Amino acid sequence: EVQLVESGGGVVQPGGSLRLSCAASGFTFDDYDMHWVRQAPGKGLEWVSLISGDGSKTSYADSVKGRFTISRDNIKNSLYLQMTSLTTEDTALYYCAKVATIFGVVLNYFDFWGQGTLVTVSS
Amino acid sequence: NFMLTQPLSVSESPGKTVTISCTRTSGSIASNYVQWYQQRPGSSPTIVIFQDSQRPSGVPDRFSGSIDISSNSASLAISGLKTEDEADYYCQSYDRSLWVFGGGTKLTVL
Numbered sequence: 001e002v003q004l005v006e007s008g009g010g011v012v013q014p015g016g017s018l019r020l021s022c023a024a025s026g027f028t029f030d031d032y033d034m035h036w037v038r039q040a041p042g043k044g045l046e047w048v049s050l051i052s053g054d055g056s057k058t059s060y061a062d063s064v065k066g067r068f069t070i071s072r073d074n075i076k077n078s079l080y081l082q083m084t085s086l087t088t089e090d091t092a093l094y095y096c097a098k099v100a101t102i103f104g105v106v107l108n109y110f111d112f113w114g115q116g117t118l119v120t121v122s123s
Numbered sequence: 124n125f126m127l128t129q130p131l132s133v134s135e136s137p138g139k140t141v142t143i144s145c146t147r148t149s150g151s152i153a154s155n156y157v158q159w160y161q162q163r164p165g166s167s168p169t170i171v172i173f174q175d176s177q178r179p180s181g182v183p184d185r186f187s188g189s190i191d192i193s194s195n196s197a198s199l200a201i202s203g204l205k206t207e208d209e210a211d212y213y214c215q216s217y218d219r220s221l222w223v224f225g226g227g228t229k230l231t232v233l
Contacts, residue, residue, distance in 0.1 A: 044227035059220035
């Protein structure tokens with residue numbers, strides 16, 4: 001059974017940093033691209049970042065580029081999001097999500113999501 | 124970068140059919156596949172349509188997707204509405220390595 005469990009959220013002051021983690025199980029982790037998606041309270045989904053299965057390719061939304069860094073540890077089956085220079089606009093529930101792949105072909109949609117970890121940026 | 128525009132809300136009665144639109148602001152809607160996710164309150168999103176019109180296993184055939192090149196939009200149709208369909212629905216697409224979600228549409232089944 002695929003499981004994605006996020007952790008690391010909390011309350012942080014503006015300008016602060018936080019590192020989110022996502023523990024994956026139930027699938028061959030390094031075979032799959034992984035993403036972070038966030039959802040501000042009462043708002044819609046916002047794509048944040050992606051990383052390829054081998055970690056060689058990353059991409060970021062303009063809203064977080066230069067402040068957030070996505071990484072993964074394929075030995076520990078874990079995905080990370082290092083967030084710096086946080087602002088109140090980064091307050092959100094952060095989900096990690098797995099990209100669907102069939103026979104090695106990336107299908108460009110999310111087939112599994114975690115439950116999310118809440119980040120609150122407040123003074 | 125492009126955006127995906129959805130109506131804020133739609134409502135319809137049980138048993139009826141509702142359609143939710145998703146308009147791409149720049150570039151062709153046919154350039155990259157469109158996906159649709161359902162998110163019930165307090166839950167993570169789940170996929171209901173991928174690659175414009177494909178239904179994952181377990182999703183009822185009441186859900187269908189399509190694209191219209193003339194309006195540069197995608198649509199999610201839900202027929203035989205049930206109260207359990209009440210949720211937020213998001214379209215999603217991508218361009219190279221940038222992924223985009225629509226703003227979401229709240230479906231009320233009344």
